[in-house]
Amino acid sequence: MFDKLCLIGVGLIGGSIAKAAKKHGLARTIVGYGREQDSANLALALDLGLIDAFFTDIASAVTNADGVILAAPVASTESILAQLKPHWSSATLYSDVGSTKVSVISALKAVFGEVPSNFIPAHPIAGAEQSGALAAVDQLFVNKRLIITPTSTTNHDLLLKLQWFWRRLGAIVSCMDAEPHDQILAATSHLPHVLAYALVDLLGHKDEQREIFKYAAGGFKDFTRIASSDPTMWTDICLANQAAILPLIHELQAELDKIALMLNNGDRQQLFTIFSYANQARQRFLNQLDNSMAKTITFHIQPGGRLQGETRVPGDKSMSHRSIMLGSLADGVTHVTGFLQAEDALATLQAFRDMGVRIDGPENGQVTIYGVGKDGLKQPKNELYLGNSGTSMRLLSGLLAGQPFNCVLTGDKSLSGRPMRRVTEPLAQMGAEIQTTEQGTAPLRITGKAGQLKAIDYQMPMASAQVKSCLLLAGMYAQGETRVTEPAPTRDHTERMLAGFNYPVKREGNTAIISAEGRLTAMTIDVPSDISSAAFFLVGASIAPGSDVTLRHVGINPTRTGVINILRLMGANIEVLNEREIGGEPVADLRVQYSPLTGINIPEDLVPLAIDEFPVLFVAAACATGETRLSGAEELRVKESDRIQVMADGLQLLGVNAEPTPDGMVIQGGGNIGGGVVNSHGDHRIAMAFSIAGLRASAPITVLDCANVNTSFREFKDIATQLGLGLTCVED
Ligand code: S3P
Numbered sequence: 174m175f176d177k178l179c180l181i182g183v184g185l186i187g188g189s190i191a192k193a194a195k196k197h198g199l200a201r202t203i204v205g206y207g208r209e210q211d212s213a214n215l216a217l218a219l220d221l222g223l224i225d226a227f228f229t230d231i232a233s234a235v236t237n238a239d240g241v242i243l244a245a246p247v248a249s250t251e252s253i254l255a256q257l258k259p260h261w262s263s264a265t266l267y268s269d270v271g272s273t274k275v276s277v278i279s280a281l282k283a284v285f286g287e288v289p290s291n292f293i294p295a296h297p298i299a300g301a302e303q304s305g306a307l308a309a310v311d312q313l314f315v316n317k318r319l320i321i322t323p324t325s326t327t328n329h330d331l332l333l334k335l336q337w338f339w340r341r342l343g344a345i346v347s348c349m350d351a352e353p354h355d356q357i358l359a360a361t362s363h364l365p366h367v368l369a370y371a372l373v374d375l376l377g378h379k380d381e382q383r384e385i386f387k388y389a390a391g392g393f394k395d396f397t398r399i400a401s402s403d404p405t406m407w408t409d410i411c412l413a414n415q416a417a418i419l420p421l422i423h424e425l426q427a428e429l430d431k432i433a434l435m436l437n438n439g440d441r442q443q444l445f446t447i448f449s450y451a452n453q454a455r456q457r458f459l460n461q462l463d464n465s466m467a468k469t470i471t472f473h474i475q476p477g478g479r480l481q482g483e484t485r486v487p488g489d490k491s492m493s494h495r496s497i498m499l500g501s502l503a504d505g506v507t508h509v510t511g512f513l514q515a516e517d518a519l520a521t522l523q524a525f526r527d528m529g530v531r532i533d534g535p536e537n538g539q540v541t542i543y544g545v546g547k548d549g550l551k552q553p554k555n556e557l558y559l560g561n562s563g564t565s566m567r568l569l570s571g572l573l574a575g576q577p578f579n580c581v582l583t584g585d586k587s588l589s590g591r592p593m594r595r596v597t598e599p600l601a602q603m604g605a606e607i608q609t610t611e612q613g614t615a616p617l618r619i620t621g622k623a624g625q626l627k628a629i630d631y632q633m634p635m636a637s638a639q640v641k642s643c644l645l646l647a648g649m650y651a652q653g654e655t656r657v658t659e660p661a662p663t664r665d666h667t668e669r670m671l672a673g674f675n676y677p678v679k680r681e682g683n684t685a686i687i688s689a690e691g692r693l694t695a696m697t698i699d700v701p702s703d704i705s706s707a708a709f710f711l712v713g714a715s716i717a718p719g720s721d722v723t724l725r726h727v728g729i730n731p732t733r734t735g736v737i738n739i740l741r742l743m744g745a746n747i748e749v750l751n752e753r754e755i756g757g758e759p760v761a762d763l764r765v766q767y768s769p770l771t772g773i774n775i776p777e778d779l780v781p782l783a784i785d786e787f788p789v790l791f792v793a794a795a796c797a798t799g800e801t802r803l804s805g806a807e808e809l810r811v812k813e814s815d816r817i818q819v820m821a822d823g824l825q826l827l828g829v830n831a832e833p834t835p836d837g838m839v840i841q842g843g844g845n846i847g848g849g850v851v852n853s854h855g856d857h858r859i860a861m862a863f864s865i866a867g868l869r870a871s872a873p874i875t876v877l878d879c880a881n882v883n884t885s886f887r888e889f890k891d892i893a894t895q896l897g898l899g900l901t902c903v904e905d
């Protein structure tokens with residue numbers, strides 16, 4: 174790539190570029206330049222084999238170099254450029270690695286009168302507290318972001334060459350203007366450094382410093398790690414970017430004042446709202462990263478055991494989503510209890526906060542929603558990130574199609590691969606304008622068509638509550654009567670909850686009917702436990718001899734109880750106790766005791782009523798004597814993972830005879846379930862299903878990629894172990 178690459182400065186960054194460029198054979202010769210006083214470090218770089226030669230006079234260093242990278246402190250940029258000017262070569266690619274880019278561009282203009290077309294400012298976001306050639310590592314840039322800030326004069330070919338160079342070093346390269354770069358870095362890097370230095374400075378100067386530092390544990394260490402960074406470098410960076418850092422310091426001061434006032438007033442609720450918002454925002458941010466910072470969770474299951482005891486699993490996911498959506502659109506204040514505090518439902522909650530709705534909580538399942546009325550949503554400032562949650566995306570696409578603003582819906586890798594045409598096509602028939610990718614997937618770019626949607630009479634090609642709910646929500650903003658007919662009954666929480674909010678919805682056979690006539694009146698919602706979460710223990714207790722479990726307060730809406738019916742057909746012993754109705758939804762306690770299961774042909778009409786429970790039902794089938802056949806369940810292929818393939822792969826790995834078919838699976842049960850390492854492919858229900866399989870396994874099972882259990886059932890590990898499953902969870 175380069176014949177002779179010259180690094181102006183061979184510290185951590187310059188040295189790491191040299192080391193990585195050598196490793197990948199990107200330069201025939203690499204030389205370093207430094208001042209006299211840097212000779213020892215340069216000699217060390219030579220000894221370490223990072224560079225082939227070094228110079229302390231710049232002319233010799235850059236002679237015949239076709240690549241020159243400034244990797245010295247940003248404050249020295251202008252003087253280095255002035256020294257380079259007499260030796261400038263138009264055939265050479267010049268770049269830098271400075272943390273601030275506007276200052277580099279100003280220095281170029283000061284020295285050259287303009288930005289030379291062959292100087293391309295760049296910034297690898299890959300610092301570390303250590304400095305000097307000794308700290309150099311060839312992996313420093315792998316999977317790290319590198320931002321190039323080209324100018325209007327930048328030479329295109331050299332830009333491509335620089336991009337290619339950094340990609341070869343493993344960096345994720347992107348381009349942006351210098352100003353936004355500096356603003357982003359001020360917020361994400363420079364301000365945190367200022368804070369870390371400030372805190373240590375403050376505490377260090379206190380008389381009682383010894384006492385304080387003696388007791389300073391993890392939080393202090395984590396927070397102040399970056400105060401160990403090179404003070405000269407950071408003084409330079411902060412001064413170079415003071416224009417972007419100062420406004421942030423002022424905003425932070427205001428935020429701290431706000432928190433101080435809350436503490437002073439003992440305002441627990443407001444303080445909790447800030448902390449829980451930050452907690453959730455950080456989690457979303459980690460989830461969006463290219464997995465480099467996101468945690469991985471592995472479940473290790475000891476074979477055997479039984480489940481015993483009484484428990485209450487968390488709130489119903491479908492109802493939790495809908496409580497936020499309808500509560501936000503209602504007139505008045507809606508109080509929710511039993512809300513599911515898991516990532517999917519929190520994604521919906523955050524989306525409505527982003528659209529201007531004040532929502533307090535959740536705290537112990539309690540949420541208070543200050544409804545803005547049917548037409549009160551505001552345009553979100555940014556894209557709405559919905560994580561792993563298909564329900565959020567599909568329902569929101571309908572709700573947002575008829576708003577007076579545009580917005581973009583995005584999701585994680587799994588959600589970005591799931592089919593969205595099932596909602597965008599009927600919505601388009603209503604006059605909505607929603608752009609998807611060519612594959613019909615997210616991001617969904619919605620152009621709000623307030624007042625322009627028209628009702629349709631839609632026959633759904635698949636039994637999907639998400640599609641039905643999406644169209645009903647769009648129908649609340651359409652002219653005329655929207656009619657949605659389902660090929661088989663699907664969960665009807667949207668219709669029930671709309672009725673609870675006093676919004677008129679009619680039902681004629683398999684058709685749900687809605688119009689724009691109506692408003693929602695705030696209500697109180699008690700979300701029952703999620704039968705889809707209870708299902709893991711219904712199966713667990715059914716397959717493990719000696720088990721006896723009672724699951725309290727479970728939602729037993731008949732559109733959700735397929736799992737009970739299927740298990741009973743297989744011979745399970747499930748009692749439905751204390752049946753009652755709460756807020757328009759049937760609820761009961763479920764007692765399940767071990768009972769030998771027998772394989773069955775699963776009736777197709779039960780499929781939509783147990784659609785989320787098949788991963789764990791396949792485990793039940795593996796433990797049942799004889800053959801179990803599932804058909805008519807092609808929808809399983811487009812859930813958070815391809816649940817037919819992923820379950821068949823995992824079961825086979827555990828020694829179970831499980832044959833996937835296009836729309837289901839055939840399982841020969843009753844044999845031995847062995848141990849092994851199965852991959853959940855980031856699908857929460859697969860991870861939990863294989864954990865339950867451990868109850869009947871003959872050797873330990875390890876389940877990989879379980880972090881997404883947090884999307885629906887954060888307490889799974891605790892509840893499962895409390896009931897008797899030998900589950901340990903390892904996070905890294
Ligand atoms: C849901 C409907 C189902 C289900 C999902 C939640 C809902 O999806 O799988 O977990 O809340 O409406 P489909 O409607 O696509 O089958």
